[in-house]
Amino acid sequence: MAVLFKKPAALSSGTTHYCPGCTHGIIHRLIAEAIDELDIQGRVVGIAPVGCSVLAYNYFNCDMQQASHGRAPAVATGVKRARPDTIVFSYQGDGDLASIGTAEIIHAAARAENITVIFVNNAIYGMTGGQMAPTTLPEQKTTTSPYGRNIATAGYPLRVSEMLATMDGPAYIVRTSVHDIKEINKTKKAILKGFKYQVEGKGFSMIEVLSTCPTNWGIAPVPALQWLKDNLLPYYPLGVYKDTGEDK
Amino acid sequence: MAKKLMKGNEAIGEAAIKAGCKHFFGYPITPQNEIPEYMSRRMPQVDGGVFVQAESEVAAINMVYGAAGAGVRVMTSSSSPGISLKQEGISYIAGAELPCVIANIVRGGPGLGGIQPAQSDYFQATKGGGHGDFRLIVLAPATIQEMVDLVQDAFDLADIYRNPVMILGDGMLGQMMEPIEFKERPAVELPDKEWATTGMGQRQKPNVVNSLFLDPQKSEDHNLNLYNKYQKIEQQEVRFEEYNCEGAELILVAYGTTARIVKSVIEMGKKEGLKLGMIRPITLWPFPKAVFAKYVDSAKGFLSVEMSTGQMVEDVMLAVNGKKPVYFYGRTGGMIPTPEGILERVRQIIGGLK
Ligand SMILES: Cc1ncc(C[n+]2csc(CCOP(=O)(O)OP(=O)(O)O)c2C)c(N)n1
Ligand code: SF4
Numbered sequence: 001m002a003v004l005f006k007k008p009a010a011l012s013s014g015t016t017h018y019c020p021g022c023t024h025g026i027i028h029r030l031i032a033e034a035i036d037e038l039d040i041q042g043r044v045v046g047i048a049p050v051g052c053s054v055l056a057y058n059y060f061n062c063d064m065q066q067a068s069h070g071r072a073p074a075v076a077t078g079v080k081r082a083r084p085d086t087i088v089f090s091y092q093g094d095g096d097l098a099s100i101g102t103a104e105i106i107h108a109a110a111r112a113e114n115i116t117v118i119f120v121n122n123a124i125y126g127m128t129g130g131q132m133a134p135t136t137l138p139e140q141k142t143t144t145s146p147y148g149r150n151i152a153t154a155g156y157p158l159r160v161s162e163m164l165a166t167m168d169g170p171a172y173i174v175r176t177s178v179h180d181i182k183e184i185n186k187t188k189k190a191i192l193k194g195f196k197y198q199v200e201g202k203g204f205s206m207i208e209v210l211s212t213c214p215t216n217w218g219i220a221p222v223p224a225l226q227w228l229k230d231n232l233l234p235y236y237p238l239g240v241y242k243d244t245g246e247d248k
Numbered sequence: 249m250a251k252k253l254m255k256g257n258e259a260i261g262e263a264a265i266k267a268g269c270k271h272f273f274g275y276p277i278t279p280q281n282e283i284p285e286y287m288s289r290r291m292p293q294v295d296g297g298v299f300v301q302a303e304s305e306v307a308a309i310n311m312v313y314g315a316a317g318a319g320v321r322v323m324t325s326s327s328s329p330g331i332s333l334k335q336e337g338i339s340y341i342a343g344a345e346l347p348c349v350i351a352n353i354v355r356g357g358p359g360l361g362g363i364q365p366a367q368s369d370y371f372q373a374t375k376g377g378g379h380g381d382f383r384l385i386v387l388a389p390a391t392i393q394e395m396v397d398l399v400q401d402a403f404d405l406a407d408i409y410r411n412p413v414m415i416l417g418d419g420m421l422g423q424m425m426e427p428i429e430f431k432e433r434p435a436v437e438l439p440d441k442e443w444a445t446t447g448m449g450q451r452q453k454p455n456v457v458n459s460l461f462l463d464p465q466k467s468e469d470h471n472l473n474l475y476n477k478y479q480k481i482e483q484q485e486v487r488f489e490e491y492n493c494e495g496a497e498l499i500l501v502a503y504g505t506t507a508r509i510v511k512s513v514i515e516m517g518k519k520e521g522l523k524l525g526m527i528r529p530i531t532l533w534p535f536p537k538a539v540f541a542k543y544v545d546s547a548k549g550f551l552s553v554e555m556s557t558g559q560m561v562e563d564v565m566l567a568v569n570g571k572k573p574v575y576f577y578g579r580t581g582g583m584i585p586t587p588e589g590i591l592e593r594v595r596q597i598i599g600g601l602k
C-alpha cells in the first residue's frame with residue numbers, strides 16, 4: 001500500500017505539550033518536512049528558545065541546544081562558527097526574538113550569519129500566561145494590558161520583518177501565516193527556502209510565521225484562526241520583504 | 249623555548265591559542281581590550297580560527313555556549329561590568345555542563361567603577377555570580393608566566409570536568425609586561441566530547457545541550473550530580489603556594505597582584521625581626537582550606553590582604569574556623585596596597601597579639 005502521509009523523520013515520536021489547537025505544532029512539522037526534503041537531518045543543530053517552544057529539543061529528531069531567553073541567534077552563531085558544516089536553525093517566539101532578544105536578532109542579521117531563523121509571532125507571551133508582547137496589537141487585551149494595549153503608555157508593536165528587510169545583511173526575510181491550508185503551504189515553501197539558502201551558503205534568513213495562541217487569547221482554536229486573519233494580517237502584512245538569494 | 253616579553257592580556261590570548269582554542273567571542277572593555285584585539289589579529293592566522301566581536305557581553309557568552317555545545321575549545325574575556333552581564337549565560341553553561349574559559353581582568357566597582365586594578369569580584373567569581381547552585385573553577389595567577397600556564401591548564405580542567413573555568417586577573421596583571429615562556433606541556437588525557445551537538449551524522453540519538461529540568465526530582469538529581477562533581481574538584485584540584493609559613497607568627501593571605509606585594513612585605517618584616525608567612529591561593533575555588541589547618545596551631549593569627557573591602561577574608565575565616573583571629577587589610581576602588589601600608593597594619597596586629 002502506498003504511504004500517503006507519515007511523520008517526518010526529523011520529528012521525534014511522542015506527544016507535545018502544546019495546548020489543543022495551538023499552531024506551534026504545525027510549524028514544527030513544516031520545519032521537519034523541510035529538513036527531510038533537503039536530506040540534512042544528520043547535519044542539523046536546532047536552537048530552542050525560552051517560551052512555549054522551550055521543549056522543542058524533545059520534538060525534533062536532530063541535535064538541539066536550549067538557549068537562554070532571547071539569545072538563540074547568538075547561540076546559533078556560536079554553533080555555526082564552530083561547525084560551519086552544520087545547518088543551524090533557531091526557533092523563537094515574539095517575546096524571545098522581538099523583546100529581550102532584539103539585539104541578538106539584529107546583529108545576527110547584520111553579520112549575515114548563515115543561519116535560518118523561524119520566528120513564531122503570536123502577539124502574546126504564551127508560556128508565562130498571556131502577558132503583553134512587543135507584537136501585541138494596539139487595544140489588544142493581555143494580562144499586563146488588561147484595558148487593552150495603550151499606545152500612549154505601552155508604545156507601538158514592532159514589525160520585525162520590515163525592520164530587518166532594511167538591512168544589508170539578510171538574504172531572505174519573509175512573513176507567512178498558518179491560519180489556513182494555502183498559507184500553511186506557503187509557509188512550508190518559505191521554510192524550505194530558508195534552509196536551502198543556508199545549505200547554499202547564501203546567508204541569513206528569517207521566516208516570520210503568524211501563529212495562534214488560543215489559550216491566552218481566550219479564543220477557541222478555530223475562531224482563533226479567524227481572529228489571526230482579521231486582526232494580525234492587517235497589522236503584519238504577509239509577503240516577501242527581502243530576497244537577495246534568488247538566482248537571476 | 250626562548251623567553252619572550254609579553255603584556256599580560258596578550259599572553260592570555262597566545263596561551264589560549266597554544267592550548268588549542270580556535271574560537272573567541274568578546275566585547276571591548278578596559279582593562280582587557282588587548283585580549284580581543286590580540287585575538288582579532290591572531291585568529292585569522294590560525295587554521296580554522298574564529299574571532300567574533302559580539303554586540304554585547306550577553307551575546308558573547310551565548311556564542312560561547314553555542315560553540316562549547318558544538319564541542320570546540322572556546323574562550324571569552326571581559327572586565328567586571330561585562331562579567332556581570334555574562335552571568336546568566338555562565339549559569340546556563342554550568343547548568344548544561346559545557347567546558348569554556350572566561351577571563352575576568354577585574355577593575356574597581358561597583359557600577360561603572362573605574363578602570364584601575366581591583367579584586368572586588370572575588371565574591372562574584374567564587375560564590376556563583378549567576379543564579380543557581382553552581383561553582384566556577386577560579387584560577388588566580390600572580391605573574392604573567394603563571395597566567396600563561398594557568399590559561400592552558402584552564403582548558404584542560406574545563407574539558408575534564410565539563411565546567412566553565414574563570415581566570416581571575418586584575419588590571420595590573422593584564423597591563424604589565426614580563427618575560428614568559430610557552431613550555432612543553434605533558435599530554436593530558438581528555439574525555440571524548442561525545443555529547444556535543446555536531447549534527448547527528450550516523451548517530452541514532454540526538455544530542456541535546458540543555459539546563460532545563462521541569463521535573464523537580466530530575467532537577468534535584470541533576471543538581472546532586474553537579475554537587476558530586478564539585479566535591480571531586482575540591483578533592484583533586486586545589487592549588488596554592490605557601491611561603492615562609494613555618495614558624496611564622498602572622499600568616500598573610502593574598503592572591504594575584506596583591507600576593508606579590510605581600511612577598512615584599514615579608515622581606516621588609518624580616519629586617520624588623522617580624523616572622524611573617526604567606527598562603528597564596530591559586531585556586532580561589534576550590535579554596536585551599538586544608539593548608540590553614542597545618543598552621544593554625546603555630547601561627548598567632550591570619551591577615552587577609554586584598555584589593556577590596558574584604559571578600560576572601562570570609563573564606564579565610566571559614567578555613568581558620570574561629571581557632572585564631574583573622575584580620576583584614578585592603579585598598580579598594582582601583583587603589584593598590586603599598587608595602588608600607590600593609591607593614592603598618594602588620595605591626596599593629598603583632599603589637600596587639602603580644
Ligand atoms: C531572563 C528571563 N526573563 C524572563 C523569563 C520568563 N519568560 C519565559 S517565556 C517568556 C515569554 C515567551 O513568550 P514568546 O517568546 O512570545 O513565546 P511563546 O511562549 O508565546 O511561544 C518569558 C518572559 C525567562 N525565562 N528568562
Ligand atoms: S500557551 Fe499559547 S502558544 Fe503556548 S502552547 Fe498554549 S496555545 Fe500555544
